[in-house]
C-alpha cells in the first residue's frame with residue numbers, strides 16, 4: 001500500500017482567552033495518502049479550520065498553544081520547522097490553501113495578473129528548473145504561458161483579459177476558480193481546501209467541486225477538504241474523518257461512512273441530513289464548552305449509549321478496511 005503523504009499524530013492545540021484555555025484539538029490523528037481526497041466533517045466549531053491552520057503553520061501566534069503532537073510531511077515534523085522555512089519551502093508550494101471566502105484572499109488594489117505574477121515570483125515550480133537558471137525573463141514568459149493554460153483548465157474564459165481585471169470585477173465563482181488555479185500552479189503535493197464553496201450559490205458549488213476533484217485526480221494531488229456539508233463530502237471524497245469537539249471519532253471510506261457509520265455521533269450527523277420525510281433534524285444537546293470539556297469521549301454527555309467507561313477516551317478500533325472508530329459502544333447494526 002502507498003505510504004502516507006502527511007500524518008497528523010495526537011495533535012493538541014488550545015487557545016488562550018480571558019475565560020481560560022480552550023482545548024480545541026484534543027489528540028487528533030489522521031493521515032492522507034498521495035492523490036487522496038480526504039473529507040474532514042463535523043459541526044461548526046469542532047476544530048476543522050484549526051486543524052487546517054495547524055498543518056499550514058498559520059495559527060494565531062498570540063493565542064494558539066500547540067500542546068503536543070506531530071505533523072509529519074516529507075520526512076519532517078512541520079511543527080518543529082522554522083517559520084522562514086515553512087513560508088519559503090512548504091506553504092503555497094508543497095502545501096497549498098484554498099480558503100473559504102476568496103474575496104478576502106485577494107488584495108483589492110492590485111490586478112489579478114499582478115497578484116498571480118507575485119505568486120509565481122516566489123512559488124513557481126520553474127524556479128527549480130535548471131534550464132531557467134540565470135534567465136529570469138525566460139522564466140517569467142514561461143510562467144505566464146502556464147498561468148494562461150491554468151486559467152483555461154479551471155474554465156475561466158478569456159484569461160488574458162482576466163489578468164488585467166481587479167478582484168472586484170469578477171464573480172465569486174470566478175474568484176474561487178482563480179483560487180484553485182493559484183493553489184495548483186506551484187504544483188503542490190497537498191491542497192487544503194477549507195470549506196471552499198461555502199460562500200457560493202448551490203449550482204456554482206457543484207461545478208467547483210467537480211473541477212477540484214477532476215484536477216486533483218489528474219495531477220495526483222492530495223486534498224484535505226473540510227466541510228460541514230455531507231452532500232459535498234459525498235460528491236468528492238475518497239475517505240472521511242469525522243470530528244467532534246476537537247476529537248476525531250471515526251474515519252471511513254466514503255461508502256462505509258454513509259452505509260455503516262459506527263460512531264453514534266456519525267449516525268446522528270447522518271440523521272440530521274434533511275430528507276423529504278423528516279425535514280431538517282438537529283442533534284439534541286449542545287457542543288461542550290472547550291474550556292472545561294467532559295473527560296474521555298467528548299460526545300458522552302449527548303450520547304444515548306454512554307456509560308461510565310466513556311469518561312476514558314477509547315483507542316481507535318479497526319472495524320473494516322480503512323475504517324476505524326473511537327467508541328466503547330460502537331454501532332453494529334445499520335439503518336437501511
Ligand SMILES: Nc1ncnc2c1ncn2[C@@H]1O[C@H](COP(=O)(O)OP(=O)(O)OP(=O)(O)O)[C@@H](O)[C@H]1O
Pocket residue numbers: 015016017022024042043044045046047048049050051060063228290
Ligand atoms: N483564534 C482563536 N481564538 C480563540 N478561540 C478560537 C480561535 N479560533 C478558533 N477558536 C475556537 O476553536 C473552536 C474550533 O473552531 P474552528 O474554526 O477550528 O472550527 P470549525 O469546525 O472549522 O468551525 P466552522 O465549521 O464554523 O468553520 C471554536 O470553539 C472556536 O471558537
